[in-house]
Amino acid sequence: MEQNQxxxxxxxxKKKKHRIWPFIxxxxxxxxxxxxxxxxxxxxxxxxxxxxxxxxxxxxxxxxVKTLSGSGTLNPADSYTVMTLIAGNILTADFEEGDVVxxxxxxxxxxxxxxxxNIEKAEISLSQAQRGYSNAVDKQYIRANASGILYSLxxxxxxxxxxxxxxxxxxxxxxxxxKLPFPADDAVNFYAGEPxxxxxxxxxxxxxxxxxxxxxxxxxxxxNMLTRNVTIAVENxxxxxxxxxxxxxxxxxxxxxxxxxxxxxxxTVTSGSSGTVTAIYIPEGAPVSVDTAILAxxxxxxxxxxxxxxxxxxxxxxxVDSTRNQLDNYTISSPIRGTVVDKQVKAGDKVAANKTxxxxxxxxxxxxxxxxxxxxxxxxxVGQKARVTADAVEGKEYEGVVTRISVAGTxxxxxxxxxxxxxxxxxEGLLPGMNADAEITISxxxxxxxxxxxxxxxxxxxxxxxxxxxxxxxxxxxAPEGYVYVEVxxxxxxxxxxxITSGLTAEDTVAxxxxxxxxxxxxxxxxxxxxxxxxxxxGF
Numbered sequence: 001m002e003q004n005q006x007x008x009x010x011x012x013x014k015k016k017k018h019r020i021w022p023f024i025x026x027x028x029x030x031x032x033x034x035x036x037x038x039x040x041x042x043x044x045x046x047x048x049x050x051x052x053x054x055x056x057x058x059x060x061x062x063x064x065v066k067t068l069s070g071s072g073t074l075n076p077a078d079s080y081t082v083m084t085l086i087a088g089n090i091l092t093a094d095f096e097e098g099d100v101v102x103x104x105x106x107x108x109x110x111x112x113x114x115x116x117x118n119i120e121k122a123e124i125s126l127s128q129a130q131r132g133y134s135n136a137v138d139k140q141y142i143r144a145n146a147s148g149i150l151y152s153l154x155x156x157x158x159x160x161x162x163x164x165x166x167x168x169x170x171x172x173x174x175x176x177x178x179k180l181p182f183p184a185d186d187a188v189n190f191y192a193g194e195p196x197x198x199x200x201x202x203x204x205x206x207x208x209x210x211x212x213x214x215x216x217x218x219x220x221x222x223x224n225m226l227t228r229n230v231t232i233a234v235e236n237x238x239x240x241x242x243x244x245x246x247x248x249x250x251x252x253x254x255x256x257x258x259x260x261x262x263x264x265x266x267x268t269v270t271s272g273s274s275g276t277v278t279a280i281y282i283p284e285g286a287p288v289s290v291d292t293a294i295l296a297x298x299x300x301x302x303x304x305x306x307x308x309x310x311x312x313x314x315x316x317x318x319x320v321d322s323t324r325n326q327l328d329n330y331t332i333s334s335p336i337r338g339t340v341v342d343k344q345v346k347a348g349d350k351v352a353a354n355k356t357x358x359x360x361x362x363x364x365x366x367x368x369x370x371x372x373x374x375x376x377x378x379x380x381x382v383g384q385k386a387r388v389t390a391d392a393v394e395g396k397e398y399e400g401v402v403t404r405i406s407v408a409g410t411x412x413x414x415x416x417x418x419x420x421x422x423x424x425x426x427x428e429g430l431l432p433g434m435n436a437d438a439e440i441t442i443s444x445x446x447x448x449x450x451x452x453x454x455x456x457x458x459x460x461x462x463x464x465x466x467x468x469x470x471x472x473x474x475x476x477x478x479a480p481e482g483y484v485y486v487e488v489x490x491x492x493x494x495x496x497x498x499x500i501t502s503g504l505t506a507e508d509t510v511a512x513x514x515x516x517x518x519x520x521x522x523x524x525x526x527x528x529x530x531x532x533x534x535x536x537x538x539g540f
Contacts, residue, residue, distance in 0.1 A: 148172030
C-alpha cells in the first residue's frame with residue numbers, strides 16, 4: 001500500500017520540477033544579459049571619456065586677477081538741502097541752477113526788520129534785569145550817605161536789623177558852616193571866597209573863614225531892617241561843634257546877630273532791608289566817604305532776592321542771545337562748496353519756516369554703494385581698486401577705490417549683505433543718479449604658473465601625462481592609462497584659471513574634462529536605459 005502511494009507522489013514531484021526549470025533558466029539569462037549590458041555600458045563610457053573627452057594643456061604663466069562684481073547708483077560726494085528756519089520775504093537770491101557756489105557764499109537774504117525790533121526789546125529787558133540784580137546785591141550792604149566821620153554806629157556783628165532802622169550817624173566836622181544875617185545892602189556886594197572874621201561866643205576867640213554862599217532873598221529882620229543870610233565856612237581847629245555860637249564881620253560889615261555852627265555834611269544812615277549784621281567794614285570814629293559800605297547784612301530773604309534777580313538776569317541774557325542768533329537766520333549762506341542742482345525759491349517770494357530753498361551737490365568726486373554677500377565681505381578691504389563702467393558712458397572705464405565697509409548688514413531670505421562704498425575721483429561724463437557696474441580687485445598674481453580651474457580635483461590633485469616632469473611625484477591613486485595624479489598647492493584664481501604655487505612646472509601637461517563634457521556624462525548616467533535606470537524606470 002505504501003509503495004503504491006509513494007509512486008504517484010514521486011511522479012508528481014518530477015513533473016513539477018520539469019515545469020520550474022524553464023523559468024529559472026530564463027531568469028538567469030535575463031540577469032546575465034542585464035549585467036553584460038550594464039558593465040559594457042560603464043566600461044565603454046569610461047573608455048570614451050578617457051580617450052575623447054579629456055583635454056590636454058601645458059601649465060603656463062599668466063596674470064590672474066580675482067574680482068568681485070556689483071552694481072549701484074552714483075551719488076555726489078556731499079549734498080545739502082538749504083532750508084530757512086524763519087518765515088519772511090526773500091529780498092535777494094543772486095544765483096541760478098547750475099552755478100558753482102563756495103562755502104559761506106550768501107544765497108538768500110530775508111527781510112529782518114521784525115528781528116531788529118525784537119532785539120531792541122530784548123536788550124531793554126536785559127538792562128532792567130541788570131539794574132534789578134545790582135539793587136538786590138546792594139541790599140546786603142548799608143552804605144554811607146555822606147562823607148565825614150562815622151560819628152556813631154548803633155549795631156554790632158550778629159545783631160538783627162529791620163528795614164528803616166537807624167544804623168549810624170555821619171558828620172563832616174573838618175569844615176563848619178555858620179549862617180548869619182547881614183544888612184541886605186551890604187550883602188549884595190559880598191562874593192564867594194571873600195574872607196570873613198568869626199568871633200566865638202563865650203571865649204571871644206576869633207578864627208578866619210570865607211564866604212561860601214550868599215542868599216538871593218531879602219529877609220525882614222529886627223527893626224524892619226532888610227537882611228540876607230550869608231554862609232561862612234570855617235576850618236575846624238578841632239573844638240568847634242554844632243553847639244558853638246559865633247558872629248562875624250565881612251569887609252568891616254558886621255552881622256545882625258549870632259548863630260550856631262552846623263556841620264558841613266551830616267547824615268543819618270538807615271537800613272534799606274532786614275537781616276543780620278554779618279560784617280562791619282568802617283569802625284565808629286573813622287572817616288568815611290559817600291557810598292562806602294559800612295556793614296553787610298545776610299539772611300534768607302536777602303539770599304532769595306539775590307537768587308531771583310540773578311535768574312531774571314540770566315533769562316534776559318539768554319533772550320538777547322537767542323534773538324541775536326535769530327538775526328543770523330535772516331542771512332542764509334551755502335554750507336558747502338558745490339553746484340546748485342535745484343532752486344525752488346527766488347527773490348520776492350514769501351516763505352514759511354522750514355521751507356526748502358535749494359539743493360547743492362558737491363561733485364568733487366562721486367561714489368557708489370555695492371551690496372556684498374556675507375561670504376565675500378571678508379575679501380573686501382578699504383583701499384582696494386575697482387573698475388567702474390556705466391551704460392551712459394560707452395567704451396570708457398573709470399578707476400575707483402573702496403573707501404568704506406559698513407558693518408550694518410541687511411538680511412533678506414536668510415542671506416546677509418553689507419554696503420561697500422566705492423569712490424571715483426575721475427568723473428568726466430558721469431552724473432549723480434547714473435547706474436554703474438563695479439569690479440573690485442580682490443587679489444592679483446602676476447606671472448603666475450597656472451592651469452585651468454577644471455584641472456584641479458578633490459584633494460588638490462591634478463591629472464598629468466605620464467611623461468610630465470612632475471609625474472615622478474605621482475600619488476598612489478588609480479588614474480587612466482597614460483596619466484598619473486600629482487598633488488599641488490593653489491593660490492589666486494579667477495573664473496578660468498588658478499595659480500599653482502607648488503607641485504607643477506611649466507613643462508608639465510595637465511589633462512581635464514571640460515565642464516560641458518562632465519555635464520553630458522551626468523545626463524548619460526541619468527537618462528532611462530543608462531546605469532541606474534532602465535525601461536519603465538526600474539532601478540538597478
